[in-house]
Amino acid sequence: MGETGERDAPGPPAATGPAEAGTGRLLRPVVLIGLMGAGKSSVGQRLADFLGAPFCDSDNEVERAAGMTIAEIFERYGEADFRAGERKVIQRLLEDRPLVLATGGGAFMNAETRATIAGRAVSVWLRADLDTLVSRTAGRTHRPLLNRGNPREILGRLVEERYPVYAEADCHVDSLRDQSHEAMARRIIAALEAHEGPGGPVLAPAG
Numbered sequence: 001m002g003e004t005g006e007r008d009a010p011g012p013p014a015a016t017g018p019a020e021a022g023t024g025r026l027l028r029p030v031v032l033i034g035l036m037g038a039g040k041s042s043v044g045q046r047l048a049d050f051l052g053a054p055f056c057d058s059d060n061e062v063e064r065a066a067g068m069t070i071a072e073i074f075e076r077y078g079e080a081d082f083r084a085g086e087r088k089v090i091q092r093l094l095e096d097r098p099l100v101l102a103t104g105g106g107a108f109m110n111a112e113t114r115a116t117i118a119g120r121a122v123s124v125w126l127r128a129d130l131d132t133l134v135s136r137t138a139g140r141t142h143r144p145l146l147n148r149g150n151p152r153e154i155l156g157r158l159v160e161e162r163y164p165v166y167a168e169a170d171c172h173v174d175s176l177r178d179q180s181h182e183a184m185a186r187r188i189i190a191a192l193e194a195h196e197g198p199g200g201p202v203l204a205p206a207g
């Protein structure tokens with residue numbers, strides 16, 4: 001397996017991170033949404049590290065439960081089965097202790113999943129422009145949707161279809177091309193603090 005967020009094989013166990021025993025500053029789950037390449041997995045891990053919270057990636061969890069990669073699930077069982085598994089995994093993960101949860105790019109398009117997230121978590125949309133998404137996903141083959149044709153055209157269509165729905169997220173953070181993972185994670189924390197105000201339900205005061 002490559003760096004966080006680049007998967008070639010079924011992922012690691014749930015809720016990894018430095019704070020296996022606790023949730024640090026986090027009082028309520030933070031769910032990251034956005035298109036493929038937005039940075040949900042890689043930035044999400046940094047965010048969890050900063051908050052001292054567990055981190056989990058629903059794509060990795062689906063792979064772990066199925067014992068095969070997402071590409072294999074799509075190939076053997078089809079996208080609908082993957083979506084059903086994804087929905088169940090997210091429901092389960094949000095029943096447990098607070099965590100930073102990176103979701104698969106299509107997860108928030110499911111109305112039931114959106115309702116679960118709205119009821120139990122705070123959602124953060126990592127909003128990236130098309131050029132950024134294309135360059136970050138280029139040269140990788142583990143995202144089955146992007147293997148079906150021209151990735152720029154596919155991502156462009158997904159931007160049109162999904163961004164109006166992603167816009168329902170509680171917080172919007174631009175995923176900028178020239179910003180490091182760490183800078184992105186800090187901007188997410190600032191967005192959460194601005195969203196909830198002092199003493200809000202998501203983050204305990206910084207120690």
Ligand SMILES: Nc1ncnc2c1ncn2[C@@H]1O[C@H](COP(=O)(O)OP(=O)(O)OP(=O)(O)O)[C@@H](O)[C@H]1O
Nearest residue numbers: 005035036037038039040041042105136179180181
């Ligand atoms: N802010 C950033 N700075 C530099 N590289 C980034 C940044 N955000 C993401 N990347 C890189 O872009 C690639 C895709 O990121 P990542 O896997 O985190 O996206 P994702 O939103 O989880 O996508 P998917 O929905 O396909 O799982 C990775 O190589 C990651 O390191």
Ligand SMILES: O=C(O)C1=C[C@@H](O)[C@@H](O)[C@H](O)C1
Nearest residue numbers: 036059070104105106143144
């Ligand atoms: O945007 C999507 O629909 C997807 C994104 C990935 O995270 C994976 O969940 C899968 O490849 C599908």
Ligand SMILES: [Mg+2]
Nearest residue numbers: 005040041102
């Ligand atoms: Mg990811």
